[in-house]
Amino acid sequence: MADQIEDVIYSRLQATSGLTALVSTRCYPIRRPADASLPLVVFERLSEVTPLAMVSDPGNVTARFRFSCQADTPENARAVAAQVKVAIGYYADSTTTPVVQGCWPDGSFEDFVMSADLVEVSKDFQVSYLES
Numbered sequence: 741m742a743d744q745i746e747d748v749i750y751s752r753l754q755a756t757s758g759l760t761a762l763v764s765t766r767c768y769p770i771r772r773p774a775d776a777s778l779p780l781v782v783f784e785r786l787s788e789v790t791p792l793a794m795v796s797d798p799g800n801v802t803a804r805f806r807f808s809c810q811a812d813t814p815e816n817a818r819a820v821a822a823q824v825k826v827a828i829g830y831y832a833d834s835t836t837t838p839v840v841q842g843c844w845p846d847g848s849f850e851d852f853v854m855s856a857d858l859v860e861v862s863k864d865f866q867v868s869y870l871e872s
Contacts, residue, residue: 745803745869748836749783749828756827762820772810778858779811779820786864799871804846809861814850821848821861828865841868 746769753759753767759781766772766780788803807828809820831843846864853860 743837743872745801745838745840745867746783746785748833748838748840748869749805749867751836752831752833753781753783753824753827756823759820759823759827762816762823779809779816781820781824782808782810784808800841800868801871802866802868805865805867807863807865809863810853810856810858812858814859814861817850817859817861821863824863828863828867838872839870841870843867 750767750769754765759767763779763781766776768776768780768782770782770784772780772782784806786804786806788801790797791800791802807821807824809817809824811817811820825845828843829845831840833840844866846866848861848863851860851862852858
């Protein structure tokens with residue numbers, strides 16, 4: 741994942757001390773390993789929109805990402821979700837590749853996953869970035 745927006749997101753999650761205090765390095769793109777311990781975060785790109793341009797592609801992209809915060813109790817899952825919001829909500833950085841123009845909350849929901857015996861709090865964000 742060199743120079744992908746997913747790399748920037750992963751780095752941002754790992755740089756947020758409140759989140760790493762809860763999940764350590766257990767932040768996974770797309771799916772979690774079967775043997776991963778809780779709590780953890782799984783993030784994935786759900787959709788992507790590239791605005792229309794007249795003459796050339798300016799490289800602007802807005803992608804919707806979901807962060808699934810999984811834990812053994814609702815309180816623990818909510819605590820992880822709060823730290824994801826601290827890390828990603830309203831984040832922008834002109835020094836990353838690709839450049840992150842801004843991140844905005846876009847909804848959330850909670851669920852008990854009976855088959856895995858865990859609580860999931862999902863947070864969605866719109867992530868606007870400039871393709872490199």
